Amino acid sequence: EELQRFFFFSFTEWEISEWSDQQAVFTFLYDSIELTITFGPPVDGAVFNDNPCRKIVDMSFESLLDEEKAPISSCLVQRLIFQFIESQGSWQTKCTTMHHLPQMLHEVSLVVNRCRLLGEEIEFLNRWGGKFNLLKTEVDNTKVKLLFSTSTAFAKFEVTFSLSANYPSAPLPFTVQKRIGSLGQDEISAVVSNVPLGTNYLMRMVKMIHHNLLQGSLIVQ
Incomplete structure (x- = not known):
């Protein structure tokens, strides 16, 4: 002591x-x-x-x-x-x-x-991601893959964030893979670029994607 x-x-x-x-x-x-x-x-x-x-x-x-x-x-x-x-x-x-x-x-x-x-944050998204049209949260080494889906905009896409030990003090590199519809890298970039760095950075980006692009939608299976 x-x-x-x-x-x-x-x-x-x-x-x-x-x-x-x-x-x-x-x-x-x-x-x-x-x-x-x-x-x-x-x-x-x-x-x-x-x-x-x-x-x-x-x-x-x-x-x-x-x-x-x-x-x-x-x-x-x-x-x-x-x-x-x-x-x-x-x-x-x-x-x-x-x-x-x-x-x-x-x-x-x-x-x-x-x-x-x-x-x-990841545990929260894994448990409650459905509230944000998040179908799946997957970890691959130091990457987090988030699968979003909406029937209203007829879109389904996966966002892969590359994480490092300096999180959340620097922007997260990410890629977008389209599954259905037109939402892709440009649309996601326009949304997440406005999310300030800091506590709950990843979770706030998920909420912004949901709020700006997916809010009020139903799930596409």
Whole structure:
């Protein structure tokens, strides 16, 4: 608890499961990701939380998620988080002592938080997508495929969004595959380009597609 308070930020997406002079173990995202840090000798004259500040000689992230049993949204979230972790190169080169741990944990927590919220969006669409003429929500690696359908406009199309760990701070690349009717890339682009970045970005784009193009329609099977 004392270490938790020492590491405190505005929100905490991790927990300490082990701390000793030899190593520390942190868990993220409901214990589905584990970070193990191995400590080396103390840094001369440096103090960390009223104890000698030690060098960091090794660190590793490990996924503990059972992908065969986990929801598709959880698998996507894990892939995006590890995409971010791997994109940073060697964490050990920029996190060399205990003093660097708070900032590192903060950076990882920001990504974990954003990806966790994205997973909740996908679960919402998977459960309640019918309200927005969404027939199917499918995850393919780091892509989300959304199948829309309307009989009023006699249209059926699939929008595939390519997701990354920086969601929702950048526009999502997407493609549209027409199934029935004339609604395609140009029409979808005109709608989603007006959706501002930020919380619930994907869900707000779905709602805008529904509101501008599909509202009041019936489903085409």
